[in-house]
Amino acid sequence: MTQKQQYTGLTPQQVAENRKKYGENILTPPEKDPLWRQFLEKFREPLIIILLVAGLLSVGIACYEHYGLDKGGEVFFEPVGIFVAIMLATGLSFYFEWQANKEFAILNQVNDDEPVEVIRQGNTTMIPRRELVVEDVVVLNTGMEVPADAVLLTSTSLQIDESTLTGEPICHKSERPEEADPDTTYPTNQVMKGTKVMEGHAICRVTAVGDHTAQGKVFEAVQIDNSIRTPLDEQLGQLGKWITVVSYIVATGIVVGRIVAYLTAMDHFQWIDFTAYMLQTFMIAVTLIVVSVPEGLPMTVTLCLAYSMRRMLKSNNLVRKMHACETMGATTVVCTDKTGTLTENQMRVDEMKLYGTTDADIVAEGLAVNATASLDYAKSGEPAVLGNPTEGALLLWLHSQGNDYRTIRLQTTTLAELPFSTEHKFMATVVESVARKGQRILYVKGAPEIVFAMCQTADVERREIDQQLAVYQQRAMRTLGFAYQILEPGAPLPIVNHKLQASCLHFIGIAAIADPVRSDVPQAINECMEAGIKVKIVTGDTPGTAREIARQIGLWNDHDTDQSIITGPEFEALSDEEVRLRVEQLKIIARARPMDKRRLVEALQKNGEVVAVTGDGTNDAPALRAAHVGLSMGDGTSVAKEASDITIIDNSFSSIGKAVMWGRSLYQNIQRFLLFQLTVNVTACLLVLFGAFMDTESPLTVTQMLWINLIMDTFAAMALASLPPSHAVMKDKPRNRYKSILTKEMLREIVGVGLFFFLLLLTMLFAFQHTDITSLTDFLQLQLSNKRHISAYELTLLFTVFVMTHFFYLFNARAFGSHRSALHFKGCKGLITIVVIIFVGQVAMVETPGFQKFFNVVSLRWTDWLIIIAGSSLVLWIREAWNLLVTQKRI
Structure with a gap:
């Protein structure tokens, strides 16, 4: 007590002056966009923008048909369906992220009312932590958290846990110059806000509060948004541009082709007829553009991410931001801290x-x-x-x-x-x-x-x-x-x-x-390296300790040299170009400060790497925020959790491997949906295109295209999004983020299968134009005649064959890239339920009187249903036979 009375502390007037001059001892919370702006952000996705344009064009067509051609109100169903798809995709994405942010809100709250012992006007008193000011004299005791940055006045056996800032669990602190350690991250005579007194006691004078402390500077760095685009964002952006270009080229071809056909066939030119013909041509071209846009893709991405977001929680990965689910699958580098992540944080x-x-x-x-x-x-x-x-x-x-x-x-x-x-x-x-x-x-x-x-x-x-x-x-x-x-x-x-x-x-x-290595870490590190993912350790510990931990987990071997390890001060001294050239071979950064880890992450990103960062301390927060995916630990600091995208609840590095598996499987599911929907769109576009040149009614009505392009594809999205992950993806190397999401194998199948379905339907359409078909059995005695009007029954047959062939192709699409049977249903209850809904829905819409008028269909004979189902299912059985043959060759 005598020692405490040597210090008089501040007067009330000095307290007021210092508070006005240096501010309060609180961390300024980040400004958040209002909910309406967060929701509008979802409309900046490339495919959503394309859908909006397609929806507006569809509204224009519907208005012309309704008011100019006196058609019924059903013409507005397609634009309504498109905007429903947009709202579902954006709404689901916004809702799930809002829910996650709501759950995380508590992590950003700091207990600023915690009492702190200070000396003011010669008296020892207790005040809330937020009321501390610069030059206050503070008493520190064992177990308490240091309330602000301060310089020591006196100390006795003072040991500080600085792991939240540097990764170092124990640092000896003393005001005596002879006990100063030049190798420490922060000076021996200074204690930092957010660290913890593990042993001893001291009296110190505050040098910085709130945002001006070391913790505050880290927290401020966390708020900087680098607007890092995820690999999926980039690939879907490329896909959206590709679809737009292709659809406009085909639409232009329709316009040019029909103009040539009109001018070639006309006897004498009349502006009125030509204007009406051109308006019809424009409507066909715009309809084709609308049909070519994959309305279900944003829904698929959202459903896949939301499904994975919920399921990953069961593997101890609490996902806060949806994109992190998929981005983990593209990860090429994991930058991890040591204490508490690789080790048990228990001596x-x-x-x-x-x-x-x-x-x-x-x-x-x-x-x-x-x-x-x-x-x-x-x-x-x-x-x-x-x-x-x-x-x-x-x-x-x-x-x-x-x-x-x-x-x-x-x-x-x-x-x-x-x-x-x-x-x-x-x-x-x-x-x-x-x-x-x-x-x-x-x-x-x-x-x-x-x-x-x-x-x-x-x-x-x-x-x-x-x-x-x-x-x-x-x-x-x-x-x-x-x-x-x-x-x-x-x-x-x-x-x-x-x-x-x-x-x-x-x-x-x-x-x-x-501090022993966690028992599961060596296997988890090996799994990551076998999956083509590089691991780098960033720690505040000594080079010797870091190297030994790296050796124990299998990261460091006899071939590694001093070029694979560097200290924080040495790393800081490197120029940006030197860092960019060296980061690939680095395995360890020892004695690292918070911004060293962030600089490492940014250098790796400039080299084209997809970077995931793990951490549990405040010192890890800037890197967590800058990375493509930030992974905080379940028992980490609130600042670290706030900066992260995923929280690993069980603190286990092995959960990172599970997150990678989920991400890669999710990406495959998105590819499978694209394979399915683009095959549908290729068939539909070619059918509409050639139908326009065959001088016949559109083979598919607006409402039928609504069913094909929206309802069926939405259910397909749900079916493919619910497919469980496969551990086999961990044997692959990380995908190239700069390559198209459509692989050469996918393009071959989309074009090949799409053309096959199109030729099948075109043959049927040609037959319907030149003979009277009342049942599919009539094809056994087919006799072609002059061109005739196609009946409603024939158009219903055409539409049903279109749907059922693609229905069975859905099974093929879900097995794409797996080398497994398309009839493998283990863990796929959602898929089974959805395909039943699709099948029953198709039969119901054709056979139910209330739906028939809406979709311009009529009831089919039961024999025709059997023929369609049996014939369409050949799509599945041929694939299964081929897969069995290939599998036996491999054996």
């Missing part, structure tokens, strides 16, 4: 090396009483460490040996203590022993080479100790040496004036302590 005794025949009770008593840490047994399972993690590791080792340190401490009486300091690098405690009843024992613990040098006796040679320490040092482990001395009865205590005067210390042994 453990890796090896306890005891020499001679020292009594086990002496060892247990020394570890229990000569320590300041403690264990929390309140939670079920293994107890949690309170205080210094290194000392906590010793208590956990005692616990594993069946010893309760609390019982030992309770039974002994402490007579004298010498706290640990960086000056003498050991600590000592004298107790009335229980292990040796009636005797006093001195226990010493500290740096092994220091403790061994203090000892007069030992059951081991110094050479052996040095060799053992070299092995531990090579493995980047922390080491502690132990010694004890039984004091003579009546002898004075060996601790006098903060100095140890021991004359007969005996060396007991050494403990090697490390």
Whole structure:
């Protein structure tokens, strides 16, 4: 208390002046767009824009048909259907992200009302954290969070957990110049906002508050939006442009072709007839453009992402932003922190090396009483460490040996203590022993080479100790040496004036302590590397420790050189060009500061990499935000979670592999839908195109195209979006983000199958024009005659064959790229339900009187239904036979 009274602190007037000058001790929350603007952002997607244009054109056509040609109100169903598709796609995407942001809102709240002990006008008082100002004098005690950046005035055995800023769990802090460590990330005499006091106590003077603190600068960097476009955004943008160009080329061909046909066939030119003909031609061209746009694609993407978003939660991936689901599948580099992600963030005794025949009770008593840490047994399972993690590791080792340190401490009486300091690098405690009843024992613990040098006796040679320490040092482990001395009865205590005067210390042994690698990490790292994903470690720890962890997880091997590792200061000194050239071969950045990780991410992105970042601390937040996908840990800081796209609930690196599997499978599902819908669109476009040149009514009516292009494709989107992920995708390399989403294999199948379906339907259409078909059995005795009007029954047959052939092709599309049977339904309950709905819906719309007028169809004979189903199903059976043949050849 006397020490506290040496400082008078600020007066109320000084507090007011400093608050006005330097601001309050709060982090300014980021400004968020209003909900209406967030919703409108969804309309900036390329395919949504194309759909909007198509919808407006469709409205124009419908208005002309209704008001100019006196057609019924059913002409407005197609534009309504298009705008419904737009609203569903944008609405679902907005809703799911709004829900996720709502769940995450609490993560951005900081407890600014937490009480803090300060000295003002010579009195110690408690004030809310938010009311701290620059130059306030603050009292720090064990367990509390540092409320602002400050410089130390006095300190005693102060140990700070800086892992939220640097990744370092324990940093010794002192105001004394002789104890300064030049290699630390932040100066030894400074404590930073958001870090935690693990041991000791101190008095400090505030140097920065709120946004001006190190934590505040990191938080500000998190808010910078780099507008990183995801690979899927880029590929769908390319696809949208491609579809637009192709549809306009074909539409132009229709206009030119019909003009040539008109001019060739006319006897004499009349402007009125030509104008009416051109208006009809324009309507056909615009209709074809509308038909060619895949209305179901935005819906498919949204459904796939939403489905994956929900299912990924079961694999411990809480997705906040939809795009992150798919982008994980394109990831080429994962930048990860070390502590808490690769390691357990729990110091453990890796090896306890005891020499001679020292009594086990002496060892247990020394570890229990000569320590300041403690264990929390309140939670079920293994107890949690309170205080210094290194000392906590010793208590956990005692616990594993069946010893309760609390019982030992309770039974002994402490007579004298010498706290640990960086000056003498050991600590000592004298107790009335229980292990040796009636005797006093001195226990010493500290740096092994220091403790061994203090000892007069030992059951081991110094050479052996040095060799053992070299092995531990090579493995980047922390080491502690132990010694004890039984004091003579009546002898004075060996601790006098903060100095140890021991004359007969005996060396007991050494403990090697490390933060162990998580058991699942080596396999998870190997899985990522086999999937073509590079892993890079960015940590605030030492190069030696980082290299050892990389070796244990299988990332570092004998072929790696110093070019694969760099420190934060060295990395900062590199020019942007030097960074860009070196980042690919880097595996480790040690002693990294928050902005080093972000710079690494941005350099990788400039090299064309798709980057995912893992992290749990405030120091990771800028990189999490800058990355294509940010993955925070479930027990990470709120700032890290706010900056991330996905939160890994179980803190397991193996969950990253699962997220990649989901992302790659999702991308395949989108490709399968494109394969299906573009095949449908190719068939429909060619049918409309050739129908225009055959001088016949449109083979497909507006409402029929609505069913094909919207209803059926929407259900197909749902069917293909619900397909489960396949682990086989992890054997592939990451896809090239710059290549089209339509592969050569897909284009061949789209054109080949589309042309086949078109030729089949064109043959039927030609037959219907030149003979009277009342049943499909009439094709057995086909006799062509002069061109005639096509009946409603024939058009219904044509429409039904169109739908059913594509219905069976849906099974082929869902098996695309899997080399598996299209009839493999394990885990596909959603698919089965949806295909039943499509089939029943098609039969119902043809056979139900209420739908017949709306869709311009009539009832079909049951024999025709059987023929259509059996004939159309050949699409599936031929594919299955071919797949079986190919599979047997591989075997």
